[in-house]
Structure formats: structure tokens, C-alpha cells
Amino acid sequence: MTLIADGGSTKCDWILLRPNGEVALKTRTRGLNPAVVPPEDLLERLQENPDLMEITSEVHYVDFYGAGCGTKTPNQIMTDILKTVFTEAEVTVSEDLAAAVHAATTEAGIVCILGTGSNSCYFDGKEIHLSVPSLGYTLMDEASGNYFGKRLIRDYYYKKMPDVLARQFEKRFDLDPDVIKTNVYKRPNPNTYLASFAEFIFTSEEVNGYFYKLISEGMNTFIENRVLCYKEAQKVPIHFVGSIAHFSEEIISDALKPYNLELGNIIRRPIDGLIEYYRKHRLTGETSS
Numbered sequence: 513m514t515l516i517a518d519g520g521s522t523k524c525d526w527i528l529l530r531p532n533g534e535v536a537l538k539t540r541t542r543g544l545n546p547a548v549v550p551p552e553d554l555l556e557r558l559q560e561n562p563d564l565m566e567i568t569s570e571v572h573y574v575d576f577y578g579a580g581c582g583t584k585t586p587n588q589i590m591t592d593i594l595k596t597v598f599t600e601a602e603v604t605v606s607e608d609l610a611a612a613v614h615a616a617t618t619e620a621g622i623v624c625i626l627g628t629g630s631n632s633c634y635f636d637g638k639e640i641h642l643s644v645p646s647l648g649y650t651l652m653d654e655a656s657g658n659y660f661g662k663r664l665i666r667d668y669y670y671k672k673m674p675d676v677l678a679r680q681f682e683k684r685f686d687l688d689p690d691v692i693k694t695n696v697y698k699r700p701n702p703n704t705y706l707a708s709f710a711e712f713i714f715t716s717e718e719v720n721g722y723f724y725k726l727i728s729e730g731m732n733t734f735i736e737n738r739v740l741c742y743k744e745a746q747k748v749p750i751h752f753v754g755s756i757a758h759f760s761e762e763i764i765s766d767a768l769k770p771y772n773l774e775l776g777n778i779i780r781r782p783i784d785g786l787i788e789y790y791r792k793h794r795l796t797g798e799t800s801s
Contacts, residue, residue, distance in 0.1 A: 515571045515598070516790060518611050518783040519544040519578030521628040521704045522657075524557075525783040528567060533791040539563040543628075546590040547580030547648060548701060554593050564597070571601045575794075577611030577786070579629055582646060608782075609633045613640055615785025616751035616777050622742055624734070627754030628707040630656035632738040634748075643741040649703035655727075655734035657707030657756055663726055664709050665692065674722050681712055714759040727760055731767040740771065749776030 513536060514529045521543040528537035541564070542557045543549065549557075558564060574594050581587045587605050594603045613623045613635045624632040630653045634641045649658045667673040668681055681687070695705045713723050739745050750773050752764060758780035765775050779785055 513567075513571055514573040514575065514790065514795065515567070515601070516783075516786055517544075517574070517576045517578070518608065518781070518786060519576060519581075520608065521545040521548065521579050521701065522707065524578070525781065526561075526564065527783055527787055528571070529787070529790055529795065531795060533787075533795055535787065537563060537567065543701065543704060544576075544578060544590070545580040545701075545703075546578070546586035546593075547583075548703060550700065551589050551593060553700065554590070555596065558593065558597050568598050569600055571598050574598050574601045574603045576603070576605045577608050577782075578605065579608045579627075580648075581605050582607035582609070609640060609642075611782045611786055612751075612753040612779075614789040615779050615782035616753055617749070620744070621748045621751050621776055622739055622745060623751045623753065624738065624757070625754050626655055626734070626752055626756040626760070628657045628704055629653045630659070630734060630738065630754075630756075632734075632742075634742045634744055641742075644738065649706070652737075653703075654737055655730035655756065657710040658703045659730055660713055660726065660756070661706035661709035663730070664712060665706075667726075674720075677720075677722060684712060685709060710756070714756070719763070724763065727763045728767060731760065731764055735767060735771060735773070739773065746772055749774045751776035752778045753780075753782050755780060 516527050518525045524541045524544045526539045527535060530536050539561060541561045544554055544557060546554060576590060576594055578590060581590055591603055591605045608625060609631055612625050616623050620635060620637045622632060622634050629649055631646045646652055653659050668678055696702045716723060739750060750768060757764065757778050761778050768775050
């Protein structure tokens with residue numbers, strides 16, 4: 513059987529497929545980003561899931577698509593940990609952009625991830641091309657959950673947030689400076705912590721003027737840096753994958769228009785698209801288990 517995973521910094525979705533494409537198991541673990549989570553914690557997060565631990569000897573292939581897996585060292589860390597757990601399986605680790613592409617399109621297009629973090633690539637119909645490597649949540653990640661979380665915290669402290677929203681914000685989150693600094697500078701997963709503040713925007717009953725401006729500025733920054741960097745941008749659809757994209761569809765559509773860019777598919781959870789991709793392209797010829 514084939515186990516596929518879509519791993520982000522906040523959560524990781526797992527699907528076990530039988531050779532005929534039938535879903536044998538769906539489960540979820542905490543985020544598995546080897547660029548920010550220590551190896552021992554990655555292993556613990558896998559082992560704490562009883563569903564996965566029950567099938568370790570039944571899995572023949574593990575295909576892991578994950579945030580932070582686009583460079584050599586974290587990719588190898590994740591590969592080694594998965595081989596430790598799934599001892600009978602052939603393990604392949606790829607960056608999350610590959611999962612986003614498989615979920616979004618089979619034709620040429622630009623595929624963008626807007627979740628806890630952000631990234632983009634050009635897919636020519638066969639291969640993925642990167643114009644700019646991702647340098648993570650501190651230096652990049654425009655229009656991501658952690659980008660908007662940082663914006664909210666800064667606006668609150670700089671008193672740029674409207675008073676009504678500021679009062680709601682301080683009721684919902686612990687905004688003590690020591691708490692924030694401890695979580696950002698001393699505890700694991702600062703990107704996930706920062707992204708948690710973005711829920712304040714995307715669980716609001718309405719997109720008010722402040723939120724609209726905040727999201728629009730983030731999207732414009734993302735487009736200018738992570739979409740227009742591809743010369744093909746105005747010739748192909750621009751697809752978006754991830755929770756931030758899902759909740760911002762209307763604003764994304766508005767943001768693309770001044771650049772004469774075509775909006776493609778917006779997909780909240782790549783794992784659903786991956787199932788169909790595997791059924792059509794990857795399970796053919798797999799032996800029965």
C-alpha cells in the first residue's frame with residue numbers, strides 16, 4: 513500500500529491508499545517541518561499517532577510532501593525519520609510545492625502556496641521550476657499565516673489597529689510582551705505560533721476595511737515578489753493552495769487584476785487533489801498487498 517502525506521508546519525495530513533486507489537486510512541499529525549522542528553520532535557509526532565503506528569509494516573511506499581523539505585539537509589532528516597518508522601517501505605521526500613502542483617493542475621501554470629508559510633513555482637506541464645528559493649518565515653513568506661500574524665502584532669503595538677479590533681484582539685490572545693518574545697525566540701515552531709494570530713482575520717464575520725487593506729497589501733507583496741518573478745506569469749493561470757488562499761479568494765482575485773493575471777484554481781487542502789493524482793498516475797502497476 514502507498515502512504516502519502518501533505519506536511520505543513522501546523523499539521524500533516526496522511527492518506528493510505530490501497531493498490532486499487534481505495535482510501536484505507538485518513539489521519540492527521542501535528543506539523544512536520546524538518547527545517548524548524550528538531551528531529552527528536554518529528555519522530556515523537558509520528559509515534560504519537562496510533563493509526564500510523566498500527567500500519568508501519570503494511571506500507572510499501574511512503575511519499576512525503578512537506579514544508580521545509582526543499583533543501584538537502586532537512587530533506588535527509590525527514591527521509592531518515594520516515595525510514596526509521598516505516599522499515600518495510602520505500603521512502604520519497606519532496607517539497608510541498610510538488611504536492612501543490614499535483615493537486616492544482618496537470619497543465620502549465622504558476623502554483624502558489626499560502627498557508628502557515630508561502631512559496632511559488634512555475635510548472636511547465638512536466639517539471640517544476642523555481643525562480644526564488646524560499647528562505648523561510650523570517651525573511652520571506654509573504655501573505656502567509658505567519659506574515660499576517662506578525663503584521664497584526666506589530667499593528668497592535670504600534671497602535672495602527674482600529675480600537676474596536678484592538679480590544680477584541682487583546683481578549684482573544686495573550687499579548688504580554690514576555691509571552692510573545694518567549695514563543696518567538698525561545699520555543700519551537702515560532703512560525704506556527706505567529707500564524708495562529710492570523711485566525712483573528714480569517715475567522716471574522718466580515719472583512720472590514722482594516723482586514724481588507726492588510727490582506728491586499730500582503731497579496732500585492734506576494735504577487736510582486738513570488739509571481740511576477742516568472743516570465744510566464746501573464747501567459748498561464750495562477751493557482752493557489754492552502755488555507756489562507758481559501759479564505760482570501762475574493763481579495764486574491766481583486767489583487768491579480770491590475771497585473772493582468774489570470775486566476776486559476778484555489779484549493780484549500782492539497783491532500784484531496786493528491787488522491788486523484790495518485791489514482792490516475794501513480795498506482796498503475798502497483799502489486800496487491
